[in-house]
Amino acid sequence: MLRFIRNRLLMMIPIVLGISFIVLLLLEITPGDPAKMLLGTQATPERLAALRAQLGLDDPILVRFVNFLWQIVHGDFGTSFMTKRPVFEEMIMRMPYTLVLVGISLAVSVGLGIPLGVYAATHHNTWKDNGAMFISLFFVSMPVFWFALLLVRFFGVELRWLPLSGIDSWQSWILPIVATSLGFVATIARQTRSNMLEVIRQDYIVTAKAKGLPERKVIYRHALKNALIPIIMVIGNMFGLLIGGALITEVIFGIPGLGQYTIAGLTGRDYPVIQGSVFMLSVMFSLVILIVDVVFAIVDPRIRSQSGRKKHKDQKDGNKIEENTQKIEA
Amino acid sequence: MNSTSTNLLEIKDLAVEYHTDEAVIYAVNHVDFSINKGETVGLVGETGAGKTSIARSILRILPMPPAKVVSGEIFYNGNDLLKLSEREMRKIRGNKIAMIFQDPMTALNPIETVGFQIAETIQQHNSISHAEAHQRTCEMLEMVGIPGDRFKDFPHQFSGGMKQRVVIAMALACNPALLLADEPTTALDVTIQAQVLEMMQSLKEKVETAFVLITHDLGVVAEFCDKVAVVYAGEIVERGSAEDIFDRANHPYTLGLFASLPKLDATEKRLSPIKGLMPDPTDLPDGCRFCDRCPNAKDECSKSSPKEAEIAPGHTVKCFFSGGN
Numbered sequence A: 001m002l003r004f005i006r007n008r009l010l011m012m013i014p015i016v017l018g019i020s021f022i023v024l025l026l027l028e029i030t031p032g033d034p035a036k037m038l039l040g041t042q043a044t045p046e047r048l049a050a051l052r053a054q055l056g057l058d059d060p061i062l063v064r065f066v067n068f069l070w071q072i073v074h075g076d077f078g079t080s081f082m083t084k085r086p087v088f089e090e091m092i093m094r095m096p097y098t099l100v101l102v103g104i105s106l107a108v109s110v111g112l113g114i115p116l117g118v119y120a121a122t123h124h125n126t127w128k129d130n131g132a133m134f135i136s137l138f139f140v141s142m143p144v145f146w147f148a149l150l151l152v153r154f155f156g157v158e159l160r161w162l163p164l165s166g167i168d169s170w171q172s173w174i175l176p177i178v179a180t181s182l183g184f185v186a187t188i189a190r191q192t193r194s195n196m197l198e199v200i201r202q203d204y205i206v207t208a209k210a211k212g213l214p215e216r217k218v219i220y221r222h223a224l225k226n227a228l229i230p231i232i233m234v235i236g237n238m239f240g241l242l243i244g245g246a247l248i249t250e251v252i253f254g255i256p257g258l259g260q261y262t263i264a265g266l267t268g269r270d271y272p273v274i275q276g277s278v279f280m281l282s283v284m285f286s287l288v289i290l291i292v293d294v295v296f297a298i299v300d301p302r303i304r305s306q307s308g309r310k311k312h313k314d315q316k317d318g319n320k321i322e323e324n325t326q327k328i329e330a
Numbered sequence B: 001m002n003s004t005s006t007n008l009l010e011i012k013d014l015a016v017e018y019h020t021d022e023a024v025i026y027a028v029n030h031v032d033f034s035i036n037k038g039e040t041v042g043l044v045g046e047t048g049a050g051k052t053s054i055a056r057s058i059l060r061i062l063p064m065p066p067a068k069v070v071s072g073e074i075f076y077n078g079n080d081l082l083k084l085s086e087r088e089m090r091k092i093r094g095n096k097i098a099m100i101f102q103d104p105m106t107a108l109n110p111i112e113t114v115g116f117q118i119a120e121t122i123q124q125h126n127s128i129s130h131a132e133a134h135q136r137t138c139e140m141l142e143m144v145g146i147p148g149d150r151f152k153d154f155p156h157q158f159s160g161g162m163k164q165r166v167v168i169a170m171a172l173a174c175n176p177a178l179l180l181a182d183e184p185t186t187a188l189d190v191t192i193q194a195q196v197l198e199m200m201q202s203l204k205e206k207v208e209t210a211f212v213l214i215t216h217d218l219g220v221v222a223e224f225c226d227k228v229a230v231v232y233a234g235e236i237v238e239r240g241s242a243e244d245i246f247d248r249a250n251h252p253y254t255l256g257l258f259a260s261l262p263k264l265d266a267t268e269k270r271l272s273p274i275k276g277l278m279p280d281p282t283d284l285p286d287g288c289r290f291c292d293r294c295p296n297a298k299d300e301c302s303k304s305s306p307k308e309a310e311i312a313p314g315h316t317v318k319c320f321f322s323g324g325n
């Protein structure tokens, strides 16, 4: 297992580098000039040229890539064009906000979604099941930004129960977390329900019942544990979507997190900010995918015996992470 | 027929239906059945006859919905199992009455160790320590010919035959008074079948357990059973001691089953299977259920259904021409 984790960590290096290079390439080929953004449309060609040279924008793309890597190795992500502040420091300051938002939203989604799904499955075909599934369909289909705006309007503007924007107290977190997680609660609940219904029909569940086990043990020990295996995968994929959702929620609710920073960087053509945030996000993704795979192996003995017994298998697993990362990029 | 004193289990007038969206399937139609302590009874019949449904009704593990037990009583130790609370029923399942399922490949939970799955049953029904349960599990595994140190292995690490041994060990773990073995060897290949059967035979001699052996293999019945009940379209059409059925079979369906067996000494190579198919369980005929396929069918056979009649002590047949009717 340790060997597997080490190999996977090593695999992350080329992946993250690849992503960084692609980002650089994308910035290169999309129109828009950071120097113009900084100096405004009135700037003289001479001043523009001087600034471009100063920012290193005239260097060939490969040189810039190598410079970027060289900086990173030294823990330096450059300075923001707009704020003139070091990108690394800024990211470290903002990181906790995003981690709290994504982490708690994930915990809420899992913590509510799974019990809800089990409840619906164990009340299959009753009004309770139908009701829960109808409501969750509603939430799954609702875009995060729209739902966030509804929440702001209702609880912030009309009722004035909760703060509208910025993070001053724990109450400030409520609306953003609700907005980010509700759709995922619904997704997980629906997935759990359908997996449970599938698993409950399996012979080994009848075996468990025939052994005289109480319903509780049959459902939680035998059925749910099996039903959760595919859910782990869903949770991994969800993490990517959660980050995407967090970008939007951070902007709407004025949370000074990494997402807001990335969006600001993108709109301002602030190259070091964009490169730095994408680098950070891709490292986070890769780590999450690694965690998902490790959890998979812990829960499912069939996978564990594959990676434990056959050492060559590790390389194949390495390819999978690449595929996953590509998916996230897309 | 009504000497309840020695009966370990007595089923009276059991009827099971499956209510699906399209139709009602009449799977078990007013079956009476009993088994004494320590006895082995074979339940024989072709696929879809309702054998599994009978066995599952006893443990109340029919899939509900769609299954419905529409009539019947199942007496075990003087109690009607169908009237017990779920709580009381749980004390019987796996403890007093255990079941071996048709397909060992899917009968075990893939993500728990086999040892855990056996020990869990033992701990459910006995208040003993973890260590004792572990100990007993290893003994059970060894009894079915699997080394005790494979306790921590997962089902996918066993072959099909070994999985069935695990399932058998699990079923016998609490020394049940009755074991329902639902085609324990059908899913295995022939050599493994023989091994598993041989093992069950030797287990039967060691334990006091009564067996209901469900199968469509008459050879297995001959080797294994004291009594036989032949099931056709959800009814028991003939029953008796193994000798009654093998030497003095009377019902045309039973006779047909024997005629369709390959004979070792036969000079003619061709088998003579019973012509036609079992009637559609959603639309059973009014008269005798076997009437359409019966070589001796007369007019009356399609009009009313024959009663079960005793043609010799303990040997009953459900046919107008059995001599009893």
Ligand SMILES: Nc1ncnc2c1ncn2[C@@H]1O[C@H](COP(=O)(O)OP(=O)(O)OP(=O)(O)O)[C@@H](O)[C@H]1O
Residues within 6 Å of the ligand: B018, B020, B025, B026, B027, B045, B046, B047, B048, B049, B050, B051, B052, B053, B054, B063, B066, B102, B216, B281
């Ligand atoms: N879950 C179910 N839903 C609907 N119909 C069912 C269900 N289970 C069984 N049946 C029907 O009930 C009838 C009896 O089935 P059962 O499984 O008891 O037969 P069996 O004698 O065990 O057959 P086999 O030898 O193939 O195992 C069949 O017609 C079958 O189609």
Ligand SMILES: [Mg+2]
Residues within 6 Å of the ligand: B051, B052, B053, B102, B182
């Ligand atoms: Mg069956």
